[in-house]
Amino acid sequence: MAQNIASQSTDEESLKTLYDEAMQMFDRIENGSEATNSDAVQLSIKAAIAKFEKATNLVSLSGMFSQNEDLEELPTETLQYLLLPALLGTLSLKLCSQPRKGVINVAEIYFKDFLQRCKDYGVTDVEVPQTSSEGTSRAQNEQAKIANMVLSRQAKIKRYKEMKELKEKLSTLSKAMSSPTADDATKREYFVTLLLNYVNQALDELSSIEQEKPILEYMAKNAGAEHKAEKRERAPPLKPVIITRDALQKAVFGAGYPSLPTMTVEEFYDKRVRDGTFPGAGTNIPHTTIENADADPDEAEQIRKERLVEEDDEEALARQRDMDEYKDEHRRGWGNRHNRS
Numbered sequence: 001m002a003q004n005i006a007s008q009s010t011d012e013e014s015l016k017t018l019y020d021e022a023m024q025m026f027d028r029i030e031n032g033s034e035a036t037n038s039d040a041v042q043l044s045i046k047a048a049i050a051k052f053e054k055a056t057n058l059v060s061l062s063g064m065f066s067q068n069e070d071l072e073e074l075p076t077e078t079l080q081y082l083l084l085p086a087l088l089g090t091l092s093l094k095l096c097s098q099p100r101k102g103v104i105n106v107a108e109i110y111f112k113d114f115l116q117r118c119k120d121y122g123v124t125d126v127e128v129p130q131t132s133s134e135g136t137s138r139a140q141n142e143q144a145k146i147a148n149m150v151l152s153r154q155a156k157i158k159r160y161k162e163m164k165e166l167k168e169k170l171s172t173l174s175k176a177m178s179s180p181t182a183d184d185a186t187k188r189e190y191f192v193t194l195l196l197n198y199v200n201q202a203l204d205e206l207s208s209i210e211q212e213k214p215i216l217e218y219m220a221k222n223a224g225a226e227h228k229a230e231k232r233e234r235a236p237p238l239k240p241v242i243i244t245r246d247a248l249q250k251a252v253f254g255a256g257y258p259s260l261p262t263m264t265v266e267e268f269y270d271k272r273v274r275d276g277t278f279p280g281a282g283t284n285i286p287h288t289t290i291e292n293a294d295a296d297p298d299e300a301e302q303i304r305k306e307r308l309v310e311e312d313d314e315e316a317l318a319r320q321r322d323m324d325e326y327k328d329e330h331r332r333g334w335g336n337r338h339n340r341s
Contacts, residue, residue, distance in 0.1 A: 014058065022051035022052050025044060025051065026087060028044065029048060029091070037096045041094075045094050048091055049088060056084050056242075057241070059081050060244045065082070067120055074121070076188045077187075082121070082195060083114075083195065085117070086201070088110045088240070089110030092110060092238065100212075101220075107209065108209050109242070111205055114198070114199075123195050123196065159200050
């Protein structure tokens with residue numbers, strides 16, 4: 001029993017450390033002055049996503065959240081982890097190396113999941129349209145709900161005022177949170193206010209996504225754009241990581257999203273590392289693509305040689321020239337005298 005308590009405490013400390021590190025990276029990305037599409041920022045975004053996905057996995061394994069609980073029943077320190085889908089959705093929209101259609105689809109799932117969880121816990125009372133596979137008419141109805149909810153003049157004015165008030169409140173509470181003597185009531189008020197602020201941001205992002213979809217559809221109809229998209233889509237497609245209770249629930253993989261792949265967060269994260277989409281923990285991120293851990297050794301060696309040649313490595317180029325000259329002067333099988341007279 002004591003061992004289980006100690007193990008749980010260690011897991012909580014590991015989650016808090018991982019989450020705090022990811023939040024620091026997230027804040028630097030959000031408040032930085034460097035262009036989002038720069039290599040340095042893109043690498044930071046991918047690293048932050050990897051940490052938040054890992055944190056999502058730890059939350060899932062701990063069984064931290066249940067639909068049978070109310071907000072008042074949740075411990076104060078766990079409230080911040082309800083933000084995970086919103087943070088992942090925000091970062092996903094900043095990715096530039098993935099097909100845009102896949103990016104906004106993944107972000108949409110994250111934001112809807114976040115809003116649904118906030119509604120389930122009573123943080124907000126917004127109506128969240130669910131992902132459906134019942135045809136275009138249902139999808140259009142969902143888009144209309146979001147548009148009416150976000151774009152109507154009255155709702156927009158009301159939310160603008162709310163966001164202004166929330167930001168002012170967050171600024172005051174942030175100063176209180178920085179004090180080592182901040183009590184539980186202050187922390188709880190801060191996290192709830194932060195959740196409400198991201199509810200408004202999620203609604204704005206969903207509105208932008210709905211406006212972007214027809215633009216992407218129009219671009220896809222253009223032959224030139226479609227041809228370019230085919231080349232870009234060689235990269236592994238993005239897939240969302242939703243909080244689940246444990247590995248036994250991987251077949252469900254998040255309420256309301258039955259079409260998502262049936263794998264746990266850990267399996268998906270490890271696969272992303274193997275595919276080279278994200279670096280593994282503790283890995284220094286190079287400027288070149290990370291090799292696939294499951295790749296054939298001969299193939300990996302060939303890729304390494306080609307990369308050296310592409311980078312104008314003098315030694316590699318010299319070896320390549322010598323081999324080409326050797327092949328020109330010696331026919332294949334020239335040195336094989338076996339069974340010859």
